[in-house]
Amino acid sequence: MSLFTLEHITKRFGGLKAVSDFSLTLEQGDIVGLIGPNGAGKTTIFNVITGVYPADSGKILFQNEDIKTLKPYNICLKGIGRTFQIVKPFLNRTILYNVMVGAFSRVRTKEEAEQEAIKTLEFTNLLPKKDVLAKNLTLPDRKRLEIARALATKPQLLLLDEVMAGLNPTEIDEAITLVRKMRAEKKISILIIEHVMQVIMSLSDRIIVLHHGEKIAEGTPEEVASNKQVIEAYLGEEYVTT
Numbered sequence: 001m002s003l004f005t006l007e008h009i010t011k012r013f014g015g016l017k018a019v020s021d022f023s024l025t026l027e028q029g030d031i032v033g034l035i036g037p038n039g040a041g042k043t044t045i046f047n048v049i050t051g052v053y054p055a056d057s058g059k060i061l062f063q064n065e066d067i068k069t070l071k072p073y074n075i076c077l078k079g080i081g082r083t084f085q086i087v088k089p090f091l092n093r094t095i096l097y098n099v100m101v102g103a104f105s106r107v108r109t110k111e112e113a114e115q116e117a118i119k120t121l122e123f124t125n126l127l128p129k130k131d132v133l134a135k136n137l138t139l140p141d142r143k144r145l146e147i148a149r150a151l152a153t154k155p156q157l158l159l160l161d162e163v164m165a166g167l168n169p170t171e172i173d174e175a176i177t178l179v180r181k182m183r184a185e186k187k188i189s190i191l192i193i194e195h196v197m198q199v200i201m202s203l204s205d206r207i208i209v210l211h212h213g214e215k216i217a218e219g220t221p222e223e224v225a226s227n228k229q230v231i232e233a234y235l236g237e238e239y240v241t242t
């Protein structure tokens, strides 16, 4: 039994087929990259998985249970967490408070939520900044907070939407280390949307390439980087490897 599968998912917005007949399988501990040009349908896939928009057709199976008709909060409780491309923390609240909000999905009392949040902050190296207001954070710390908030919901599958955008090379390396640690220590499976190509290439076990809502390729980073259709649609000539 696979941890997670999407089977023939289609999502339309009016006349536009944003996602078309898209299938995907994830096993526990997989890190899978989702790439494609702007408007290819990547974020829509995240929104369909997390119940923000219902799919028009297809199946979504998590641990063999069809979760297609569940609401976002219940999908989170099942064990699917996500970050958002545009980070939306409570700006006038501390980091600790923001992460406690995620933790409350799993625990009842303030004390338990605080304990869980502190563990998560330790894991994400944000503990020294726990009392800083979210609005005073630098971009890399905001991205890290976004990951911490999602982690505090204790996901088994985590959807990361452009968590490396705008980071410098050192910050990117730190973020890559954090993603690897989530897999190694928490056995979390990760589906990651990212435009920073070296991130996707170095992190992913497999990469899926979307173009106009359709999967045009899936394979190891090497296979995808040398796929002619992918190079033409997305990567550009500099990725030609032969």
Ligand SMILES: Nc1ncnc2c1ncn2[C@@H]1O[C@H](COP(=O)(O)OP(=O)(O)OP(=O)(O)O)[C@@H](O)[C@H]1O
Binding pocket: 013, 016, 018, 036, 037, 038, 039, 040, 041, 042, 043, 044, 045
């Ligand atoms: N709520 C919506 N209503 C109407 N159209 C939408 C909606 N959300 C997305 N779309 C359209 O669906 C298509 C896919 O968008 P989506 O945001 O999934 O692409 P993306 O691959 O995530 O792009 P980007 O890399 O720019 O984030 C686009 O044409 C977009 O305009």
